[in-house]
Amino acid sequence: MKKLAVLFLASVLVLSACSGGPLSSGSPGPVQSAAEATASPAPAPTGPPPDIGELVAGFSFEYPPLAALYPQDGERGYETVVNNPDITGGLITAYEAWAEAVSAHCARQFKAYYEDCTWSVGSEMQAPGWQVLAAAALACETPRELIARFQTLVTPSVSVAADGEGHTDFEFALLPKTPQEAFPLSDIKGDPIPAELFTSTYLLTIYDETGELREDSGAFAGLSERLAFPFAERYGFSDCWYDDRDGGARRHTGTDILCPEGTPELACVDGAILAVGGGEGTGNYVVLEGADGTQYHYYHMVEVSQLVQPGNTVKRGDPVGLAGNTGNSTANHLHIAIIAPDGVYVNPYPYLLDAEDAPRQATAR
Known part of the structure; x- marks a missing residue:
């Protein structure tokens, strides 16, 4: 892998404007000392x-x-x-x-x-x-x-x-x-996630500043809060972070939890629903933002969620969608991805292992 020729802004542009000197009078007058002389006021902008x-x-x-x-x-x-x-x-x-x-x-x-x-x-x-x-x-x-x-x-x-x-x-x-600021999610229900957001967060996670492939990028700064498990039942899952996908064309940047079709997927933190939509790769999805700006992406839902709308607030345990097999998927499951505020993916696996049981909520808010 070739290193990228990453350049940084090195030149500093300094432009200066000097104030004009005192305006002279058209007729002779008494000579003033330097202390007595005053500059004419600059014109008001x-x-x-x-x-x-x-x-x-x-x-x-x-x-x-x-x-x-x-x-x-x-x-x-x-x-x-x-x-x-x-x-x-x-x-x-x-x-x-x-x-x-x-x-x-x-x-x-x-x-x-x-x-x-x-x-x-x-x-x-x-x-x-x-x-x-x-x-x-x-x-x-x-x-x-x-x-x-x-x-x-x-x-x-x-x-x-x-x-x-x-x-x-x-x-x-x-x-x-950050990528989240530069390529914001749409607040129109049904819209796909911008491809630029996927590309930038993936590249930031998988490659370093010089373009070298990271051997294992799962050691980024941790989450600021403990998660609630995204299902009422503790379905099995494994650490598939960084596994090869699509014949080795890309690395896996989330955790897959297999479950029956239609199983309610639950909010893992208190937060706000940023986006609800569908895309070719994600299938039907919901994105939840926590209090610290961390994004939690739920992919492959059976349908565009009718349980939440962009702008809704939710509590831990509120249902946000129903598990499915849409998009780039081969079985009914939840692919949960976590994007930190600085735009890199975080391995969900250790946080799901440590997750508390989701509290039962009546409805999403």
Whole structure:
């Protein structure tokens, strides 16, 4: 496996604007000392100050070199970027060029509004991980579409420091979003989970920052709460984390619990229902979010769940759906996947072993 040429933002763009000096009078007058001389006030800005979010979202950028690297031969699986470091490196370079250009664009707008200011790029400026960039690229049809999506992968920020004498320092940063933020679930019942979310979380879990395959990525930070078992009965299950699937094409990133068709699947934590839908791989699914932002994915249900709706709150033990064999599945079972707040999968197996019995609830709320 080749290592990916992961590049980081290394250049810092610093644009400064100096205040103008005192305006001279048109007629002679008494000579003033330096202490007595005062600068003419700068003209007051007109209109509202620039909005950093609007400036970044509305910025148009062209990057022709991306066309030569962007996958165009029909091979659009994640293997394309994993096996071709030049493609992944090109995506990162394109993002860096966009970030530098958007910083200069915002600096011009702020300097036009504030007469005396300094614009700099902050130390928090970071590029999204190659895994997130690759996921976005594989979901786009053209380089232009990908460039337009860069702004959806980051949160722009500007910190302000004024010296009390009319000078203002602005420090600009683009903060990478997590996969859950960059590729949010739909709140429309029946919609599939975005392919970008699957791709980015899988790549973050299976491959490290340099593109090397992790031997076993199950040792990420643990969950913050003890789970309730997702069935009223303790059906058997085994640790199938990281097992080969689809003939070795991918690794398994969840736990399968075999059970009869139609068995109620229960909420394993108190939380909110983020999404209810169906997809080619997941079959019919429900996604539950816990209090700390951890997502619990329930796949292969017999039907799009009628027990919960997006936006519902549920308690441990509330039924959220009925077990089935839909999607990429060969038997009636629950595939439960857990995505931590930072966008990596967590092995559910040890937490299911330690799970408490689910309390019995009358209905989902």
